[in-house]
Amino acid sequence: MSGVSTEDNGDGDPRRAIELLWGVSAPPRRGPKPKLTTADVVRAAIALADADTIDAVTIRRVAEQLGVSPMSLYTYVPGRAELLDLMIDHAHGELPVPDPRLSWRDALTAIAEDQWALFHRHPWLLQVTTSRSALGPHSFAKYEHELRAVEGIGLDDVEMDAAVGLVTGLVRTTARSSLDAARLVRTSGLTDAQWWERAAPVLAGIPAAAAEHYPLASRVGQAAGEAHNAAEDPAYTFRFGLARVLDGIEVLVSERQR
Amino acid sequence: MSGVSTEDNGDGDPRRAIELLWGVSAPPRRGPKPKLTTADVVRAAIALADADTIDAVTIRRVAEQLGVSPMSLYTYVPGRAELLDLMIDHAHGELPVPDPRLSWRDALTAIAEDQWALFHRHPWLLQVTTSRSALGPHSFAKYEHELRAVEGIGLDDVEMDAAVGLVTGLVRTTARSSLDAARLVRTSGLTDAQWWERAAPVLAGIPAAAAEHYPLASRVGQAAGEAHNAAEDPAYTFRFGLARVLDGIEVLVSERQR
DNA sequence: CACAACTCTGTACGGCGTACGAGAATCCGG
DNA sequence: CCGGATTCTCGTACGCCGTACAGAGTTGTG
Numbered sequence: 001m002s003g004v005s006t007e008d009n010g011d012g013d014p015r016r017a018i019e020l021l022w023g024v025s026a027p028p029r030r031g032p033k034p035k036l037t038t039a040d041v042v043r044a045a046i047a048l049a050d051a052d053t054i055d056a057v058t059i060r061r062v063a064e065q066l067g068v069s070p071m072s073l074y075t076y077v078p079g080r081a082e083l084l085d086l087m088i089d090h091a092h093g094e095l096p097v098p099d100p101r102l103s104w105r106d107a108l109t110a111i112a113e114d115q116w117a118l119f120h121r122h123p124w125l126l127q128v129t130t131s132r133s134a135l136g137p138h139s140f141a142k143y144e145h146e147l148r149a150v151e152g153i154g155l156d157d158v159e160m161d162a163a164v165g166l167v168t169g170l171v172r173t174t175a176r177s178s179l180d181a182a183r184l185v186r187t188s189g190l191t192d193a194q195w196w197e198r199a200a201p202v203l204a205g206i207p208a209a210a211a212e213h214y215p216l217a218s219r220v221g222q223a224a225g226e227a228h229n230a231a232e233d234p235a236y237t238f239r240f241g242l243a244r245v246l247d248g249i250e251v252l253v254s255e256r257q258r
Numbered sequence: 259m260s261g262v263s264t265e266d267n268g269d270g271d272p273r274r275a276i277e278l279l280w281g282v283s284a285p286p287r288r289g290p291k292p293k294l295t296t297a298d299v300v301r302a303a304i305a306l307a308d309a310d311t312i313d314a315v316t317i318r319r320v321a322e323q324l325g326v327s328p329m330s331l332y333t334y335v336p337g338r339a340e341l342l343d344l345m346i347d348h349a350h351g352e353l354p355v356p357d358p359r360l361s362w363r364d365a366l367t368a369i370a371e372d373q374w375a376l377f378h379r380h381p382w383l384l385q386v387t388t389s390r391s392a393l394g395p396h397s398f399a400k401y402e403h404e405l406r407a408v409e410g411i412g413l414d415d416v417e418m419d420a421a422v423g424l425v426t427g428l429v430r431t432t433a434r435s436s437l438d439a440a441r442l443v444r445t446s447g448l449t450d451a452q453w454w455e456r457a458a459p460v461l462a463g464i465p466a467a468a469a470e471h472y473p474l475a476s477r478v479g480q481a482a483g484e485a486h487n488a489a490e491d492p493a494y495t496f497r498f499g500l501a502r503v504l505d506g507i508e509v510l511v512s513e514r515q516r
Numbered sequence: 517c518a519c520a521a522c523t524c525t526g527t528a529c530g531g532c533g534t535a536c537g538a539g540a541a542t543c544c545g546g
Numbered sequence: 547c548c549g550g551a552t553t554c555t556c557g558t559a560c561g562c563c564g565t566a567c568a569g570a571g572t573t574g575t576g
Contacts, residue, residue, distance in 0.1 A: 007566085012455060014453070014457045014460065018457060018460045018461060018464075018497055019460070019464075022461075022464045022466060022467055024306065024464050024466075027506055028543095028552080028553060028554085029540095029542095029543070029544080029552080029553090030541095030542060030543045030544075030551065030552040031541070031542055031543075031551090031553025031554055032540070032541035032542055032552095032553065032554050032555080033541085033542075033554085034553085034554065035554080035555085049458065055499040058531085059533065059534080060531085060532075060533090067556065068555080068556095069556045069557080070533090070534090070556085071534080071535095071555075071556060071557080072269045072554070072555045072556065075554060075555075079291045079532090079533075079534075080532095080533065088547050090442030091340045095524065107453060114351075129434070130436055133269075135490070137466060137467070137534075140467075140472050140475055141472070143472075143475045143479065144283050144472045144473075144474050147474035147475060147478050148474060149462075151474060156481075157477060157481035157482065158480050158481055158482055158485045158494070159498065160474075161478050161479070161481070161482035161495075162482075162494065162498040162499065163498075163502075165431075165432075165435070165495055165499070166428070166495075166498070166499045166502060168422070169363075169427070169428065169431030169432065169435075169499070170311075170427065170428075170431075170484060170538085171451040172431060173423075173427035173428075173430060173431055176387070177423070177427075180387055185462045187510075190382075195272070197273060198334050199276060202273050202276045202526080203273065203276060203280075203380055205282075205284050206276075206277075206280045206446065207404075207449075208280060208282075209395070209398070214398050214399070214401075214402045215402075216402050216405035216406060216409060217398055217405060220405050220415045220418050220419050221401065221413035221419070222415075223345060223416055223418035223419070224415065224416055224420075226414045234414070236420065237419075240417065240420040240424070241424045241427070243506070243510075244421075244424055244503060244509075245424075245502060245506055246506070246512065247502070247506040247509040247510070248502030248503055248505040248506030248507075248509075250499070250500055251505040251509070252500075252501075252505070253500065253558055271552085285576085286521075286522060286523085286573095286574095287520025287521075287522085287573095287574070288520065288521040288522055288572090288573055288574050288575055289520090289521050289523055289572065289574080290522065290523050290571075290572040290573055291572085291573080292522090292523065293524085316563065316564080317563085317564065317565080318562085318564090320561075326524080326525095327524065327526080328525090328565090329524075329525060329526080329565080329566095330523070330525065330566090332526045332565075333522085333523060333524075337564075337565075337566090338563095340563065348548075349543050423541095426528080496533085496544085
């Protein structure tokens with residue numbers, strides 16, 4: 001069970017959202033002292049998401065966490081969507097600045113590992129997608145640092161963008177599958193092994209699902225599944241993919257240098 | 259604006275879901291003739307998702323589309339989550355079987371392009387993640403065919419799994435970013451250019467956002483943005499990434515062959 | 517013909533985001 | 547020092563959502 005769906009929204013004027021992201025807002029001259037700040041709201045929301053999933057971040061629950069009525073959150077944040085954007089940028093602020101002396105390969109490796117770690121600290125980052133207005137200072141800096149890693153190695157601008165996108169995309173997908181699996185175990189209360197134990201007899205009763213119809217899928221799926229359960233392994237797919245991607249970029253760089 | 263979130267669920271007994279996926283169900287012996295079939299429901303749901311987003315797939319709207327009361331859908335489908343699983347497997351059924359005579363490189367390329375096309379036909383596939391019980395016949399076949407492409411080229415089972423995961427993950431991320439951008443244009447009613455026109459003055463008023471603080475991000479971001487708007491281009495990142503990934507796999511294959 | 521099995525439906529519950537408008541607190545200009 | 551403008555806070559309410567539950571209608575079987 002368990003499909004996972006992503007909701008969209010999207011609205012009009014970006015001004016307010018951008019101001020919030022960049023922390024520029026004239027402090028109010030009149031009126032009662034605010035009980036909170038936008039940062040408080042963002043922090044509370046992140047705490048909820050960290051402890052559970054992004055679904056735990058509802059206006060009502062964030063407000064409760066802060067001891068405030070739901071509607072008063074709208075003083076600090078235009079709506080839930082913008083709150084998610086703020087959470088993303090805030091989390092990106094945790095990424096370290098890569099050492100500028102590293103080779104492009106080591107730099108991309110460091111970046112990939114930092115992001116891998118970030119996703120494991122904040123799995124909800126994989127449950128949201130950034131949008132145009134999510135371009136806050138930390139997301140900007142993240143992109144800048146990624147590009148710095150591949151600057152001057154012979155790629156043109158569009159290739160640089162594609163190359164860093166390739167690496168960060170890899171981290172996203174591998175982290176996602178590793179964390180989705182972990183979350184599934186948590187929410188279903190069944191380990192993969194237990195689940196298969198339960199599912200196997202059902203599948204066995206279905207002729208069309210017989211292993212001989214899917215010989216490779218059965219063999220490889222089992223091998224991969226066992227390796228995956230080795231618990232030191234979720235990172236295997238990540239490291240494998242990273243090695244391939246870096247090798248692939250290296251091929252291009254070598255070509256360019258000739 | 260516009261964060262996008264993914265919801266989770268997850269429940270207990272997989273039996274019913276698996277039976278639905280594999281289409282094994284004793285037809286009812288008593289009772290009134292069903293007005294619909296599970297396949298009808300799945301098709302209607304896919305039509306709604308195709309025309310809009312996955313959010314359009316609500317029990318109430320699917321029922322309305324079918325001229326039936328919301329609750330009667332639960333006769334055909336255990337719940338919304340399982341409906342999403344069924345939609346995924348159904349869509350995977352549209353993937354062609356790759357020509358077995360192709361080289362591993364051509365086969366992976368064909369597979370990647372087929373999936374790229376599938377995601378563009380059914381963008382909602384990128385808004386849902388599969389779960390354990392989503393292992394229906396077509397998803398199984400998809401995995402089988404992917405593995406067939408890299409069989410016998412010198413990789414072990416775990417590497418085969420990682421390699422095809424790498425390619426399919428690449429397609430997902432690149433298709434996602436291309437389609438997210440397109441959807442954003444549709445729902446916000448603003449093209450990227452229009453949005454930047456509106457956002458630029460706001461950013462200009464923020465000293466911290468000045469281009470000199472993010473020299474690479476500004477330059478490369480603009481170049482990539484312009485190239486991206488060339489409209490023949492959304493596929494560029496995809497083809498770039500695919501070439502790198504295939505080159506990277508090739509490096510490994512060559513090593514193994516020695 | 518009676519009953520069991522099955523489909524279909526209306527109602528209802530608890531959740532969600534957030535529009536609206538009223539009240540309370542605070543600061544500024546006079 | 548006071549009155550109005552401004553701002554924060556909150557209760558209520560609307561329209562969505564998934565789906566639990568119980569009843570009504572329909573059909574094949576013994």
